[in-house]
Amino acid sequence: MERLQGRTMGTTWSVTLVRPDTVDPQALAAGIQRQLDAVVAQMSTWEADSDLSRFNRAPAGTWQPLPAEFYAVLEHALALARDTDGAYDPTVGPLVELWGFGPVRRDREPPPAEAIAAARARVGWQQVRLDPERRSAWQPGGVYVDLSSIAKGFGVDQVARHLDAAGVSDYLVEVGGELRGRGRRPDGQPWQVAIERPGAAAGAVGRLDEVERVLSLDDRAVATSGDYRHAFEDDGAIYSHHIDPRSGRPVPHRIASVTVAARQAVDADPLGTTMMVLGPEEGMAYAVAHDVAVLFILRTDAGFEERMSPAFATLLGTGTKTP
Template identity: 65%
Template sequence: MIFTFAVSAAPVASGKDVRRFEGETMGTTWSVNAVLPDGADGRAIERGIQSEVDRVVAQMSTYEPDSDLSRFNRAPAGTWRTLPPELFTVLRYALWLAKDSNGAYDPTVGPLVNLWGFGPDKRPHDAPDAAAIAAARARVGWSKIELDEANRRALQPGGVYVDLSSVAKGFGVDQVARFLDRSEVRDYLVEVGGELRARGGKPDGSPWRVGIERPGAAAGAVDSLDEVQRIVSLTGKAIATSGDYRHFFESGGTFFSHHIDPRTGYPVAHRVASVSIVADDCMHADPLGTAMTVLGPDEGMAYAKRHGIAVLFILYGENGRFEERASPAFTAVSPP
């Protein structure tokens, strides 16, 4: 997770100030720090932001039984479902990334996520057995879904359960950013559940600065510098972080991460503590963090270098220490 540094709302020499808006969505919170244009209606801005994230939930939530995605997941085998433009866009990108990563990222991983207790279903007390994992894996496979671009439809082949939780928050950040652009807000920092996107800067000319949380940091310790692994200045970029140090469970003396490898059906078991991605928008940054986590530091770094991805791996080291591995693209946007 990423936290933002507190931004003062006190007026500065330019006569402008930073307004902060907050709300709830997707089982987490959202916040926006923005410099509003003269005459802007703050309440209308707040309502507009909430409306944008609410629409993402209505389309892409697996927790809401009436969402467009939930209806697709329940659709009979062999049926085509017409999807809203936003959901179709996100699903199309998720399927592209699944193909490009050779299945390390897979939006149909939902049955495995639920089986291991990290989805809408109740968390198990014990790890599932091999038979249950094999049965869930039989329902997983991004290539099972066909898209009809011309009519914005997706085929439910039967039993496929799509989980877009690894990309919906990022897309929600982008939707809020687009709303602020339409509202002629030129300086803002948008955050949804720790995924961020920035434009412009603060009224004093300084950039928006965010801290990449040190793995294992106390939840909510957003003001303590000793809980920060790296500080990044965002200008016209988005950043997303995936980590395993908050979402896990223990069974039989073994800790199981919420990051499930779709190719094996089991949680990842390498040294990755967290992965941070900087990209032009958050829809691309968000799921890339999941893909990099599953690929691991070696295969993931090779993939990042081939694609020019800005990634920072934080790895578990010896004696409780953490190690960093940054791609050249990440070093370029955030020198050590």
Template identity: 50%
Template structure:
């Protein structure tokens, strides 16, 4: 069974010029892969386009990676209490929006939760997949919690400066890939490419239409893709959801992407900043559709932390198009927000 989602658009995009074909570019970034499908008439443009894309992504890594000791973010995270830091435009844009989502979600999403991410083994060192890793002790968690709190971060929007309040460890892993998708889209449009599908680590954004006039159709992520081939009543199994990305983005936050098990307990990489522990409420994934991939990325994380009941209520109250997939004793159950239901065709 298949359902389709089509965002409402006032002016449908025109089909590309006659003779245009779809080309694919790809590469590596942020510990994952990126790919771009784009419509162009000539192949000689592809090498400079690929360089432009990789340059945008390399800039994000140089500014916002916790894995790179020399990045602007790593320098900030290691700086003295009370120090102020001038930020590059991209870094400031992401930080400002991250703090906005943290405030709006009452801390369900918190960019300062990096110490907790690290404590649970999902940061750049002492990782969960290393043989000597052990889950954090109560004392270690208390210490990590003391480093968190988006309210501690002061920014000066006029000068694009941020203060280090002391031991704050910012982590953009739940927003940087979405921002990267947006940056690629902006760069392609600047270079005269107006029909493309961008993907970075599973986060997506489409613009324009393909040579045949069709939109960029994408299948929304499912926690168990193989299950889509079987039928089951009253569950999400057997239902595939595809979306037409007419100048829209899709981002997914799921507890199945990275996790570890210890003493028969499953620990998701999605950390609830409010409790300091991995989420355990049974919500397998949340996919958000939004015009901006950075927003979809951050909000999919926030809603995933909230859980199915609170997250769905929040999405309905704030007009967020979201698909929730919850684990149940019978398999998976889906919940669609009102804004997402409005896109069904």
């Protein structure tokens, strides 16, 4: 079993794999890096010359041709926005910027109501139209698409596709905490990943008391969203980076973290954000109706409380809960 690693999207990537003798590890690592670099070049709001940044700066009332991958991810994001009535919305960028969680550095403090109203006027997934024949997107003017909640998941899937094409059939891909596993470890067991308990130290979970669940990834991806890493405090109130596009404000409910498992990371990634925005009741109703495997960890006066969908409970047939 070997491990390849590198940096991307302001974080790290790693691939743990059983490498066939015919596969050169250096060439494989270089190929993985190229896949992730391509995602950044197309979909990063942090890169001024990315295809996404150019779309966001495009003149009002223009059709903008997009690379195939960018177009596919935007189409996927808009479909989820439509399906959730805007609880998930890839045009949330102006609000992310306003609250200080975007690439432009600014003081993190609650903005005035009039600024929130102005930003909300620029938000709305319905404003972006797609032309599949020309593979183009309509920039009506002032729309700022932010794909941070889905591009990383797409990157994980791109790495998996690259490994498949290279003849690697047993691997665990990780990009910034989002994972996808296929095949088996050398001992014949499925890849197992730890779902961290909210408040655990950043980075790899190193102690059992930092583990909430252990999940087996058998040709499956998993993504966890939490409110305890990217947040700020002001006058005793905590504001997380999960912005509700419908209100223009960080989500106010008591979800500490959400873990979503799906066949592809491009699904698990944005669904985690969606569940954070919908909240435990509406989110669980959506999960049950759409057969989404989701684990909520809620804050209560008595400590953390778990709620999981039937689909997630099914996945735990080979999982464990820590004492």
